[in-house]
Amino acid sequence: MRYLMTPDKTPSAWFNVAPHLPEPLSPPLHPGTGEPVGPDDLAPLFPMALIGQEMSAEPWIDIPGEVLDILRLWRPTPLVRARRLEQALDTPARIYFKDESVSPAGSHKPNTAVAQAYYNKAEGIGRISSETGAGQWGSALSFACQLFGLECFVYMVAASYHQKPYRRVMMETWGGQVVPSPSDLTQAGKAVLARDPDTGGSLGIAISEAVEDAATHPDTHYSLGSVLNHVLLHQTVIGLEAKQQLEQAGEGLPDVVLGSCGGGSNLAGLALPFVPDCGGANNGSGPRLVAVEPSSCPTLTEGRFEYDFGDEAGMTPKILMYTLGHEFIPPPIHAGGLRYHGDAPIICNLVKNGWMEAIAYPQGKVFEAAVQFARAQGPIPAPETAHAIRAAIDEALAAKEAGEERVILFNYSGHGLLDLAAYDAYLHGQLVDV
Amino acid sequence: MRYLMTPDKTPSAWFNVAPHLPEPLSPPLHPGTGEPVGPDDLAPLFPMALIGQEMSAEPWIDIPGEVLDILRLWRPTPLVRARRLEQALDTPARIYFKDESVSPAGSHKPNTAVAQAYYNKAEGIGRISSETGAGQWGSALSFACQLFGLECFVYMVAASYHQKPYRRVMMETWGGQVVPSPSDLTQAGKAVLARDPDTGGSLGIAISEAVEDAATHPDTHYSLGSVLNHVLLHQTVIGLEAKQQLEQAGEGLPDVVLGSCGGGSNLAGLALPFVPDCGGANNGSGPRLVAVEPSSCPTLTEGRFEYDFGDEAGMTPKILMYTLGHEFIPPPIHAGGLRYHGDAPIICNLVKNGWMEAIAYPQGKVFEAAVQFARAQGPIPAPETAHAIRAAIDEALAAKEAGEERVILFNYSGHGLLDLAAYDAYLHGQLVDV
Numbered sequence: 001m002r003y004l005m006t007p008d009k010t011p012s013a014w015f016n017v018a019p020h021l022p023e024p025l026s027p028p029l030h031p032g033t034g035e036p037v038g039p040d041d042l043a044p045l046f047p048m049a050l051i052g053q054e055m056s057a058e059p060w061i062d063i064p065g066e067v068l069d070i071l072r073l074w075r076p077t078p079l080v081r082a083r084r085l086e087q088a089l090d091t092p093a094r095i096y097f098k099d100e101s102v103s104p105a106g107s108h109k110p111n112t113a114v115a116q117a118y119y120n121k122a123e124g125i126g127r128i129s130s131e132t133g134a135g136q137w138g139s140a141l142s143f144a145c146q147l148f149g150l151e152c153f154v155y156m157v158a159a160s161y162h163q164k165p166y167r168r169v170m171m172e173t174w175g176g177q178v179v180p181s182p183s184d185l186t187q188a189g190k191a192v193l194a195r196d197p198d199t200g201g202s203l204g205i206a207i208s209e210a211v212e213d214a215a216t217h218p219d220t221h222y223s224l225g226s227v228l229n230h231v232l233l234h235q236t237v238i239g240l241e242a243k244q245q246l247e248q249a250g251e252g253l254p255d256v257v258l259g260s261c262g263g264g265s266n267l268a269g270l271a272l273p274f275v276p277d278c279g280g281a282n283n284g285s286g287p288r289l290v291a292v293e294p295s296s297c298p299t300l301t302e303g304r305f306e307y308d309f310g311d312e313a314g315m316t317p318k319i320l321m322y323t324l325g326h327e328f329i330p331p332p333i334h335a336g337g338l339r340y341h342g343d344a345p346i347i348c349n350l351v352k353n354g355w356m357e358a359i360a361y362p363q364g365k366v367f368e369a370a371v372q373f374a375r376a377q378g379p380i381p382a383p384e385t386a387h388a389i390r391a392a393i394d395e396a397l398a399a400k401e402a403g404e405e406r407v408i409l410f411n412y413s414g415h416g417l418l419d420l421a422a423y424d425a426y427l428h429g430q431l432v433d434v
Numbered sequence: 435m436r437y438l439m440t441p442d443k444t445p446s447a448w449f450n451v452a453p454h455l456p457e458p459l460s461p462p463l464h465p466g467t468g469e470p471v472g473p474d475d476l477a478p479l480f481p482m483a484l485i486g487q488e489m490s491a492e493p494w495i496d497i498p499g500e501v502l503d504i505l506r507l508w509r510p511t512p513l514v515r516a517r518r519l520e521q522a523l524d525t526p527a528r529i530y531f532k533d534e535s536v537s538p539a540g541s542h543k544p545n546t547a548v549a550q551a552y553y554n555k556a557e558g559i560g561r562i563s564s565e566t567g568a569g570q571w572g573s574a575l576s577f578a579c580q581l582f583g584l585e586c587f588v589y590m591v592a593a594s595y596h597q598k599p600y601r602r603v604m605m606e607t608w609g610g611q612v613v614p615s616p617s618d619l620t621q622a623g624k625a626v627l628a629r630d631p632d633t634g635g636s637l638g639i640a641i642s643e644a645v646e647d648a649a650t651h652p653d654t655h656y657s658l659g660s661v662l663n664h665v666l667l668h669q670t671v672i673g674l675e676a677k678q679q680l681e682q683a684g685e686g687l688p689d690v691v692l693g694s695c696g697g698g699s700n701l702a703g704l705a706l707p708f709v710p711d712c713g714g715a716n717n718g719s720g721p722r723l724v725a726v727e728p729s730s731c732p733t734l735t736e737g738r739f740e741y742d743f744g745d746e747a748g749m750t751p752k753i754l755m756y757t758l759g760h761e762f763i764p765p766p767i768h769a770g771g772l773r774y775h776g777d778a779p780i781i782c783n784l785v786k787n788g789w790m791e792a793i794a795y796p797q798g799k800v801f802e803a804a805v806q807f808a809r810a811q812g813p814i815p816a817p818e819t820a821h822a823i824r825a826a827i828d829e830a831l832a833a834k835e836a837g838e839e840r841v842i843l844f845n846y847s848g849h850g851l852l853d854l855a856a857y858d859a860y861l862h863g864q865l866v867d868v
Contacts, residue, residue, distance in 0.1 A: 001441065001506075002440075002441055002506075002507075002508075004438050004440060006436075006438060007435065007436055072435075072436075073436075073518075073811070073812055074436075074812075084507075084581075102536065103812075104808075104811075104812030104813045104814070105812075106851070143812060146809050147518075147812070165854075165855075165858065166851075166854040166855070169854040169855070169857050169858040169861070170814065170851075170854060170857075172857075172858075172861050173805060173808050173809075173814055173854075173857050173861065174808060174809060175809060371607060374538075374607050374608060375580050375607075375608060375609060377507070377538075378507055378508075378537075378538030378539075378577060378581070379538045380538070380604065380607055415851075417540070417600075417604075417849075417851045417852060418851060418854075420599075420600040420603040420604060420607075420852075421599075421600070421603070423603050423604075423606075423607050424599065424603040424606075427603070427606050427607065
């Protein structure tokens with residue numbers, strides 16, 4: 001069963017979780033001085049409107065009409081009850097997922113890419129630089145820039161650039177320019193290439209290059225697809241819609257809300273609107289919020305809670321988060337979008353204070369869940385998304401064990417149609433299980 | 435703007451165009467005797483329910499509840515008004531498309547795959563054999579068989595099997611078994627391999643193998659993804675929904691209905707429900723129906739209208755259609771789904787009698803339209819679908835030239851996410867323009 005809403009029901013304001021957090025967010029620190037950064041420090045990289053959102057304490061922030069016009073090309077996304085999966089598991093649980101894979105780029109990423117392109121355009125910027133790992137973010141940003149007539153320049157982690165050319169082609173189809181990172185276009189890239197000419201790159205290095213690009217090119221800003229407060233803010237349309245659609249489905253609050261977690265944006269998009277209802281805020285009476293991460297990049301489950309850089313080269317402000325260290329390079333798992341050493345400060349704040357749980361899975365168990373889902377329901381999920389599916393299946397089996405009718409909600413953050421090589425490896429016993 | 439309908443609004447009966455055709459369909463002829471084939475001749479290959487539908491003159495045929503339950507996983511599909519494309523073209527035309535790409539397999543093909551799997555299961559069949567070119571049909575059938583617990587065995591044109599492995603992986607993810615065709619599993623395949631061991635195969639050869647497989651394996655039936663009357667029947671949900679959604683949009687009948695045409699099933703699915711309203715039936719007062727085919731496989735625009743085999747080896751019944759000859763092997767264009775020497779008899783009947791037009795485009799102009807669409811609207815279309823888009827854009831430009839507010843409806847039959855290599859070739863000037 002799918003619960004649909006007409007385009008005019010797309011939320012008209014973003015939900016800002018800041019006033020609802022268990023404790024205030026700690027400020028980012030300048031990488032040089034170690035002092036808290038202010039709006040002026042960020043102005044070379046971001047438009048003032050986004051800097052304002054990054055630091056805002058307003059509970060709701062209006063979505064501009066021009067952004068809504070584009071979001072409505074695919075929003076509201078369907079909320080789907082996975083009845084066939086429930087039947088396959090023989091569980092009394094009711095499993096719902098929010099289908100963010102229906103966007104043109106195939107994931108939740110355009111929710112913020114469109115907003116970021118809009119605010120940059122509105123402030124007269126003509127070009128945006130960014131980085132991408134496996135390519136989900138780069139393709140979302142290329143799409144958004146094309147719609148607003150902005151140039152888009154993407155530093156793509158070299159290993160993915162060469163091994164997964166289709167995301168690169170997708171970006172180019174939308175007019176984006178893509179180079180493998182490290183490149184010789186930046187000092188940061190050159191330094192890495194001098195040390196290791198054959199490196200496959202990393203997300204941290206690509207961020208360093210994109211930030212340097214924006215700082216050294218006229219008319220250019222930088223854009224990040226996760227981690228930052230304003231990015232998570234833009235994703236809250238997911239959870240806001242889901243709440244309405246659960247009501248349509250005759251449900252109250254879910255018992256558990258699940259999302260895969262790399263930088264944290266898809267999880268946050270679904271989960272943050274439930275924070276005011278959640279266990280931490282209501283003495284354990286509300287939904288449990290759960291972050292699902294890969295065992296090979298266990299930021300929330302095994303990282304240290306401390307100030308660290310967002311990138312490899314140490315060019316970004318330091319932020320207070322769970323981190324595996326900014327020089328940590330995760331193994332090349334197929335869920336490229338979850339290979340990040342840190343996590344969004346908002347997510348870390350919730351986990352640190354016990355308002356959100358975290359769990360980690362090795363990729364073998366994740367692909368087992370992905371194939372089980374595809375064979376029961378039809379859609380083939382992204383490897384990132386399959387982390388949430390793994391956890392949803394385990395929650396449903398726990399409900400069966402307990403004989404309880406639990407309501408499980410997870411974010412179907414993207415499809416796996418550009419990840420079929422990973423399925424090939426799994427189905428033919430060639431997946432390295434880390 | 436998207437016009438949505440809730441799952442319960444999925445049509446509950448298929449529209450049978452047979453009673454509305456300009457002249458009765460001529461019967462298929464037995465390949466050996468040349469006599470008209472009857473139900474008994476077809477029984478080794480198809481369940482009786484489908485044979486009945488193939489020959490039915492009933493105006494409506496009920497969709498079984500078990501089929502509807504599965505169609506409702508993604509149906510009704512959205513009808514989308516392509517406003518951003520209209521703006522890019524600066525046309526007074528209103529362009530609508532029916533988005534069949536939202537099915538799990540990414541095209542309209544599951545509409546019939548699900549029905550065919552159901553009827554086979556209902557008659558006790560445990561295994562289905564079929565062929566696939568680029569893989570759209572094979573993946574739809576694998577998906578459908580998985581949902582009904584049937585084995586699915588697919589002969590995939592060898593060139594595609596080796597060059598485009600991702601559709602093969604998709605089929606395997608849904609539990610399908612896939613071999614490159616020609617194979618050494620059939621006499622038909624062995625004969626071709628003996629003549630030409632390095633052949634890349636063709637759809638005609640793969641059909642021969644799949645038919646032979648069904649005829650020589652116990653518990654096995656054959657399934658075809660286009661051409662036959664019952665296949666086109668199952669696709670009519672597309673046009674039936676579109677009619678309701680156009681009404682929602684405040685439109686009357688469209689001025690022109692467009693679909694790409696290989697075997698004819700996606701075009702038929704959208705267009706057949708408009709036949710009773712169409713020009714031929716109403717002295718030119720209704721919508722124009724237009725088939726769009728590749729210049730390199732110009733069946734309707736340059737083929738002969740005569741009895742011909744459906745496959746390469748001459749194992750199938752002969753059918754009366756436009757044909758380029760059953761031994762014709764089209765050049766390896768990227769729209770693999772349009773590389774067929776013949777066309778559905780129903781489509782040919784309409785074209786022969788002047789109730790439907792046909793137009794052909796070379797693939798360079800088709801990809802130009804595909805990229806223009808992607809950059810204006812977002813979604814990246816399948817190369818097959820892009821044929822309809824090319825024609826829709828040209829219709830919109832003609833409306834602009836004439837200063838007329840025309841309503842254009844086309845079938846967005848599938849997404850191009852597994853065809854990005856073709857976009858790569860086009861964007862980098864490496865597309866062979868045939």
